[in-house]
Amino acid sequence: xxxxxxxxxxxxxxxxxxxxxxxxxxxxxxxxxxxxxxxxxxxxxxxxxxxxxxxxxxxxxxxxxxxxxxxxxxxxxxxxxxxxxxxxxxxxxxxxxxxxxxxxxxxxxxxxxxxxxxxxxxxxxxxxxxxxxxxxxxxxxxxxxxxxxxxxxxxxxxxxxxxxxxxxxxxxxxxxxxxxxxxxxxxxxxxxxxxxxxxxx
Numbered sequence: 001x002x003x004x005x006x007x008x009x010x011x012x013x014x015x016x017x018x019x020x021x022x023x024x025x026x027x028x029x030x031x032x033x034x035x036x037x038x039x040x041x042x043x044x045x046x047x048x049x050x051x052x053x054x055x056x057x058x059x060x061x062x063x064x065x066x067x068x069x070x071x072x073x074x075x076x077x078x079x080x081x082x083x084x085x086x087x088x089x090x091x092x093x094x095x096x097x098x099x100x101x102x103x104x105x106x107x108x109x110x111x112x113x114x115x116x117x118x119x120x121x122x123x124x125x126x127x128x129x130x131x132x133x134x135x136x137x138x139x140x141x142x143x144x145x146x147x148x149x150x151x152x153x154x155x156x157x158x159x160x161x162x163x164x165x166x167x168x169x170x171x172x173x174x175x176x177x178x179x180x181x182x183x184x185x186x187x188x189x190x191x192x193x194x195x196x197x198x199x200x201x
Contacts, residue, residue: 010024010026010027010078010081010082010153011024011025012024012082012153012155012200015144015146016136016139016140016141016144017140017141018138018139018140018166018168019136019139019156019157019158019166019168019169020156020157020166021139021144021154021155021156021157022082022154022155022156022200023146023148023152023153023154023155024082024152024153025151025152026151026152027075027078027079027082027123027151027152028075028078028123028125028151029151030150030151032071032075033125033126033150033151035071036071036075036125036184037125037126037182039069039071039072040060040062040095040097040182049064049065049068049069051063051064051068060095060096060097060098061094061095061096061097062094062095063092063093063094063095064092064093064094064095065090065092066087066091066092066093072093075093075123075184076091076092076093076186079121079123079153079155079186079188080121080186080188082121082153082155082200083119083121083155083157083188083200084200085118085119085188085190088188088189088190091186092186092187093184093185093186094184094185094186094187095182095183095184096181096182096183096185097126097180097181097182098128098132098173098176098180098181099176099179099180100128100131100175100176100177100178100179100180101175101176115189115190115191116158116159116189116190117158117187117188117189118157118158118159118188118189118190119155119156119157119188120155120156120158120185120186120187120188121153121154121155121185121186121188122134122148122153122154122155122183122184122185123151123152123153123183123184123185123186124148124149124150124151124152124153124154124181124182124183125150125182125183125184126150126180126181126182127148127149127150127179127181128147128176128177128178128179128180128181129177129178129179130176130178130179131174131175131176131177131178132147132173132174132175132176132177132179132181133145133146133147133173133174134146134147134148134154134171134172134173134174135171135172135174136156136168136169136170136171137170137171137172138167138168138169138170139168140168145174155200156169156171157169
């Protein structure tokens, strides 16, 4: 049985001038991390929800509908709340595990079926011993490479306050050199006509 963790506002700290990039601790508990990892490793759990591994992806990758599981839904709500954005119908989380030598391709899909991506939230479930940082080469005042710990949420916005695309939000995952990383990612989209993204808090 899954028990709700106490819900509280996640305290986010802004870590650079551009992009609007934040980090927050304890987005999930250690027990919730264990439950999420167990679900991801359970082929029966995935099959019951029609979830298949992406054969074209780097590492182990699949997308989970938020509505398919109570815990997944709760984590999705927390990430949207941290971003100050209401959860949209049909929200999903992307599960990814990368091992040594693997990294995501440096591609941000900012538009999808008439929607534009407002923000991305990456929740760390396990961290690599070496490598696996998220790299922001155009961050200001200096480029950043950030490694998160289990339970931490890295959140950034792809749009400026006036709605224009923020070039500083371009990112890439650095290769894992030792160990592995496991993350859950929420890509937060809104219709193109929606108001500009707010800042957390």
